[in-house]
Amino acid sequence: MKRIICFLLAVMMLITLVACGNTPDDNVDESTKGEETTAPVIAEKIPAEKYDGVFKAGYASVDITPTKLPIAKKSGGSYKKVQDKLYATCVAVNDGKNTALLITVDVTSIGNDICENFKKYITNATKVPAENIIISATHTHTAPSPGLPKGDTASIRWLADLNTAMANVAKEAIADLSDAEIHNGTTEVKGMAFVRRGYSADGTPAGIWRQKSTNDFVRYESEADNSIQIIRFVRADKKDILMANLQTHFTEAGNYITDTISSDLAGVIKGVVEIEDEDALFAVYVGASGNINTVAYVEGTKVFGNYSKMGKAVAEAIVATPLTKVEAGTIQTTEKQVKTNVRKEDDETVKKAQQAQAEIEALNAYDGDAEVYAIAAKYGFESAKEVSFTVSRNTGYDATRKHTIIGISFGDLAFVAVPYEMFDTNGMEVKNGSPFNMTFVITNAGGAGAYVPSALAVPNGGYEVYTAVDEFGTGEKMVSEYLAILREHKGIK
Numbered sequence: 001m002k003r004i005i006c007f008l009l010a011v012m013m014l015i016t017l018v019a020c021g022n023t024p025d026d027n028v029d030e031s032t033k034g035e036e037t038t039a040p041v042i043a044e045k046i047p048a049e050k051y052d053g054v055f056k057a058g059y060a061s062v063d064i065t066p067t068k069l070p071i072a073k074k075s076g077g078s079y080k081k082v083q084d085k086l087y088a089t090c091v092a093v094n095d096g097k098n099t100a101l102l103i104t105v106d107v108t109s110i111g112n113d114i115c116e117n118f119k120k121y122i123t124n125a126t127k128v129p130a131e132n133i134i135i136s137a138t139h140t141h142t143a144p145s146p147g148l149p150k151g152d153t154a155s156i157r158w159l160a161d162l163n164t165a166m167a168n169v170a171k172e173a174i175a176d177l178s179d180a181e182i183h184n185g186t187t188e189v190k191g192m193a194f195v196r197r198g199y200s201a202d203g204t205p206a207g208i209w210r211q212k213s214t215n216d217f218v219r220y221e222s223e224a225d226n227s228i229q230i231i232r233f234v235r236a237d238k239k240d241i242l243m244a245n246l247q248t249h250f251t252e253a254g255n256y257i258t259d260t261i262s263s264d265l266a267g268v269i270k271g272v273v274e275i276e277d278e279d280a281l282f283a284v285y286v287g288a289s290g291n292i293n294t295v296a297y298v299e300g301t302k303v304f305g306n307y308s309k310m311g312k313a314v315a316e317a318i319v320a321t322p323l324t325k326v327e328a329g330t331i332q333t334t335e336k337q338v339k340t341n342v343r344k345e346d347d348e349t350v351k352k353a354q355q356a357q358a359e360i361e362a363l364n365a366y367d368g369d370a371e372v373y374a375i376a377a378k379y380g381f382e383s384a385k386e387v388s389f390t391v392s393r394n395t396g397y398d399a400t401r402k403h404t405i406i407g408i409s410f411g412d413l414a415f416v417a418v419p420y421e422m423f424d425t426n427g428m429e430v431k432n433g434s435p436f437n438m439t440f441v442i443t444n445a446g447g448a449g450a451y452v453p454s455a456l457a458v459p460n461g462g463y464e465v466y467t468a469v470d471e472f473g474t475g476e477k478m479v480s481e482y483l484a485i486l487r488e489h490k491g492i493k
Contacts, residue, residue, distance in 0.1 A: 042432045046490050048327035048411040055328035055410075057180040057233035058092040059241045059281040060172030062165045064106065065261065066144060072152035074108075074145040083262040086143055087270075088165050089283045091233075091241055092173035093410065098331040100132045100408050101170050102243070102415060102442075104285055106263040107143045108251075109448035110135060112404065112419065114147045114159070118166040125167035126174055131335035134406055134417040135166070136445035139286050140264035141251040180233040180241070182411065183323035184438050189314050191303030193224035193248045193292045193424065197460050205460040221460050222425045224292055228314065229431075229438055231413065232280070232323050240280040242273060244318050245440040247287040247424055268311025269318075276319040285442045288418075288427020290451050290464055326437055329411030332489045336405050338481050341471040342397045345390060352379040353390035360384050386466040393469050401470065404446050405478070407485035412437035414489065416482045419447025423454040423464075426475045433483045435490045441482075452478065 065085045070078035086106035093100050101122065110118070119130040146159050198217030199205055225247040233241040250265045263270075266284050273282040295304045304310035345353075356379040365372050372384050381387045406417040414436040420443065422430075427441045451464040452475045458465055468474075487493075 043435055045437050046435045046492075047437070048329045051328045051330070051411055053096045053328070053330070055096075055180055055182070056094040056177040057235065057241050058094075058173045058176035058178065059090070059239075059283070060092075060169045060176055061087050061089045061281070061283075062169040062172070064088050064162060064165045066154065066158045067161070068154045068157055070259075071144050071154040071158060072149050074148040078259065079142075079144060079261045080259040081261070083142075083260045084267050086140075086261065086263050088162075088169045089270075090169040090173040091243060091283050092170070092177055093233075093331065094174075094177050095329070095331045095410060098132065098333075099126075099128050099174060100331050100333060100410075101126075101128055101134070101173065102283070102285070102408075103133065103135045103166070103169065104266075104283055105135065105137050106140055106266060107137045108139055108141050108145050109137045109444050110146055110446075111148075112447040115446045116404075118163065121163045121167040122170045126170050128170065128174075129333075131406060132331070132333045132408065133170075134408060134415060134442060134445055136285060136417065136442045138263065138266035138284065139250045139289070139421075139444050140262060140266060142258055142260065142262040142264055144261070178235045178237050178239075180235045180328075181325060182328050182413065183232045183234055183325050184413065185230050185321045185323040186438075187228050187230065187317045187321040188226045189228065189310075189317050190226050192226045192228075192246065192310065192314060193289075194303075195220040195222055195224045195291055195424070196293045197221045197291055197457060197462055197464075199460075205462075222291065222423070222454065222456050223428075225288065225424045225428055228318060228321075229287075229440060230318055230321055230323060231438070231440075238279060242277065242280045242282045242318065243285065243440070244269070244273075244282070245285045245287045245442065246314065247289055247292070247427055247441075249289040249293055250286050265307050265311050268308055269315045272312050272315035273318055276315060285440060286444055287441045288422040288424050288430075288443060290421040290423040290443075290453065291457055292424055326412040329409075331408065331410045334407045334485045334488065336407075336481065336485065338403045338405055338478065339400050340403060340474050340477070341400055342393060342469055343471045344394055344399070349380075350390065350394045353381065353387050353394075355379060356381060356387045357384075357391050360387065382461075382466065383463075385463070389467045389469075397469065403478075405481060405485075406446065407482065407489065409436060409486065409489045414439040414486055416441055416485070417445035418443040418478070418482075419445060420450060420452045421464075422452060422478075423457055423475060425454040425456055426452075426479050429476075429479045430482050433479070434486045435492060436486060439486065 070080045088105045090103045198220040229245040231243040408415045454475045458472045
C-alpha cells in the first residue's frame, strides 16, 4: 500500500512540475523571451578500469612577485607596491612512465607565445613534453601581464625571472612526487557565480553591464554555474594535495586604477584553505567565467559584500566537502591546433569605427566619460572599447587564428585547457558532456584569447560580445573539439 501511495504522489508531483514549467511568465515579454537555457543532459560517465600501477602526485609553489618596482601595467600606469605576493603553483602527476604538469599563475593572462616559451624552459629542465603541460592564469587584474607592455625595463626583467620560475616550479613538483590515492567531490556556493547579462522587467536586454549599479534583472540569459569541483591526492607522506576548479571570475579586488599588486580572490582562497586544512597544499584553477562576475548583485542583493568574504566562504566549502575515492590510471594527453575565423564587419562599419576612434583619441578622455560615450553612440557603438575592438579586429588580425588546446586525463579524471574566457553555458556543456567522472575546465590557459561568447549570449549584446574576436559560434565549435578529445581518451568513436 505504501508503495502505491508513494507512486501516486510521485506522479502528482511530476504533473505539477510539468504544468508549472508550461505556465507563461506574465512579467516577461514573450517576443523577447527567446529560448531558456539549461545545461545539457549529462553524458554517461564511463568508470575507469582498475589501475594496478603506482600513481604519484607532487606539488610546488614559487614566489613570482616582481622584485623591481615600479613595473608597468598593460592598461597604462604602473604598480608601485605589493599588497600580497604572486605565485606560480604546479601539481605534477606520474603514472610510473608519464608525467603531466598542471600549472596555475597569479596573473591576468598569458599570451600564447609567452606560454609556449614557458613550456620550452620547462621541457628543457624536466624532459616533460609540451603536450603534457597546462599553464593557466588565475586572472587577477592586479598583477603585471607577462611580456606587456613591450619595452618596459622592469617588465623585461620580470619576464626573464618568470622563465626561470616556471622551470623551477616544475622541477620542484616533480621532485616532490609521492604515492597517492585520488579522491574527488563537488560542492556549491550560491551567489559565487552571477550572470551579469539578462533582461529587465520590461523584457528588454540589460545592455552594457557596467552601466548598472545594481542587478534588476528578472531573467538571465543563462544559468550561473556555482559548482566547485575538488580533487584531493591523499599521499603516503600525509601531506595531501588539493585542487579546485571553480566557475567564477577571479577578479574582484582588482581595481583597474590601483597601483598595488594583489593575487586577488585566488590568493584569499588559497590562504584560507591552507590554514583551515593544514595537512594539504592547494592549487586553484579558473573555470568557465566569461559572463559572470564575483561579489555582484543577485536579485538586488549583494551576496558577499566583498571578495574576502566570498573567498572565505569558498575555501570553507572546499575544506568541508566529503570526497570519494576514484580510480587512478595511465596518463593520456592530446594537443591540438584549432583554427577559428576572425569576425569581420563591412567596410562602412569599419570606417565609422576608425572615425570614432580618431575623435575619441583627440579628446584624450577615459572610456567612462560622457563625451566618449556620446562620440561612440554618434557612430552607432556602445563605448570606446567597442570602437577600438572593431578597428583592431578588422585591421590587426588575419582572417583566421590558431589556438592550442590540450586535454589530459588519467583514470576517472580529465582536464582541458581553454585559451580564452569560456562562458558558463559552454563550460557546463564540456563538463556534462564529458565521459569522465570529473572534468576540470581550465580557462585562460595557453593563450590570451579574450571572450568567446556562447550562442545564447550573442543576441543580448554587451561587452563580452562586442569585444569578441572570433566569429559567433566559435564557443560551440570549441566545445565539440574538447568533447572529441575526451571521448577519444575513453575509446569512444
